[in-house]
Amino acid sequence: MSAQNGNGSPHVELRQVTKRYGPVTAISDLTLTVEKGSFTALLGPSGCGKSTMLRMIAGLEAITQGRCFIDGADVTDLPPAQRRIAMVFQSYALYPHMTVRDNIAFSLSIAGASRKVQRERALEAARILQLEPYLDRRPAELSGGQRQRVAIGRALVRKPEVFLFDEPLSNLDAKLRVQMRFELAKLHADLRTTMIYVTHDQTEAMTLADTIVVLDRGTISQVGSPLDLYNRPANKFVAAFIGSPSMNFFGVDLVGASDGLASVVLPGGRGARARVRGASKPEGAVELGVRPEHFGLTGVDDPAAALPGAVVIVERLGSATILYVDTPAGQLIVQGDGNLAVRPGEQIGLSLVEADVHLFDASGVAL
């Protein structure tokens, strides 16, 4: 599977890369291009191969087959230190016996830079990350967010071509994560350096990245902008992975299609229409997907109601209301306004808008 990412100049490129661990193939024949200055997120569930991909770019994992290019140069056989990359680890990997200053300047000290250069560059990185007051502290004396910033500072000081982030926010609490997300976005806006970011959290990927690569079992499922993935998922996996609460799926009968518009019969006998783009339009059983926030709420006997249903549970989130509705198509999750006047046990109708209805064939590919 291959994916071309935007039209800019390629900066990081994996060409037909395969990674095997003994008999297990973690990544098979994968091609990926990351353009210069972009913020690309590698998104997928655990075990999908996203960290392996990042580690192959970093040079921490040998590539079984295929090549890796950074800035046009083949780096497949180069050690990590010569790839002009910097990596931020999930655990931060701050050396506990060194001060913040020494942690940040570690790579410079390894490279044999003078003490003066080390101090200056560490101070510069600390200034960008607002770490100046903590330079003489040790990692154990810092909060989670500060440690995270030191880890970024350590990457920053190397002035790398590419930043690699391996789930950098997953050890932080929810509030701090939002704040660090903002700081990362700001950092990228300031530096305009290529950043590749591994995460299993779709919110992080959607908010930070300008390009998201969705991975599934070692292959690329889809590459696109956050809204592309949300509005036009290429397959059922991406449709289910992006968006929260997750998209609803149920089986329908496809009865005909013309001019990019397909007609289906829903469980319960009523009809609905959906936009389709694929050339092949298989007749018969297909799967319909619709996001919880894309259902319209009507009266149960309203002619616009595509599915009748009974409300089982009402969850009030303040900004939105989540309904669990029993319908002929099974239990569906519906998201409405925060002040929706619905009570459990109530009979309601659910309407569909054709532009927000997704159809998938038996193999899960979007029609």
Next chain:
Amino acid sequence: MTASADLAAPLATDAGARRLAGLRRLDLLGLGLTLITLLAAIVFAFPLYWGLITTFKPEYEIIRPGVALWPEHFTIENYVHVLLQTKIGYWYVNSLITSVAVTVIVIIMAAGAGYAISQLNFPGRQFFWWMILASFMVPIPALIVTHFVVLSQLGLINTLAGVVGPQLIAPVTVIIYKQFFDSVPKDFREAAVVDGANDFQLLFRIYLPMNWGVTTALAIITFIGAWNLFLWPFLAVSSEDKMNITVGITQVHDAFGVSYGRDLAVAMLAALPVALVYLVFQRRVTQAIMLSAGIKG
């Protein structure tokens, strides 16, 4: 109050009383144990005390029958003799040189070997690991004749280097380092590799400093072991100038034979540095002993 609560109240008191009685029993047990340990401590400490006061007795008092817990005539003549009439200065310096050398070399070699076996991927790694584990099971005194033959062929008998040589075999230290380096999360290594660190920098700037506690503990116990060693230095050295203090004790006699007061005086002086090291680093020494017993503390 409900009926069930009324019923529960006396039950709770019963449980409380039982617990109190249990605690009292435990307390008696504790007292008994304290007494036993105290007794054991006295039994172990008595020879030390006996040795110490003997050094302050004149010789005729020492060999007199009976038990005298305090000297009748207090004297420091034994110490004066040992310090002025023997080569104790040489012995001290020799002990210091060989013990420090053994400590420094063992720590560097064991850390290096432990690092290699824990972190590097090279052919035969497993074989070396099994070799080290196997050598751990061979008692050093069983090899002492071989050591003597090898060192005499190398021309190192009766030299300080000859005293140091066989003491560098320290598989336990390698095993402990390996275990500790194994437990360093691999992110530290990878972060340093991305930063361009080579294996020496990894060892000396990341792995060793991160395990500083283990290193001090191992260094102290190695030093004490080297200082206290008797059998090998006794065999390896014959000239009085090259002797360690432990061996030097055997040289303190005169035309009239053994003098217990002087022998014990030199033994006390020999033990003094180790006792000081132990007092200063008590916690670390205990940790090291637990480490070498295989209980990772």
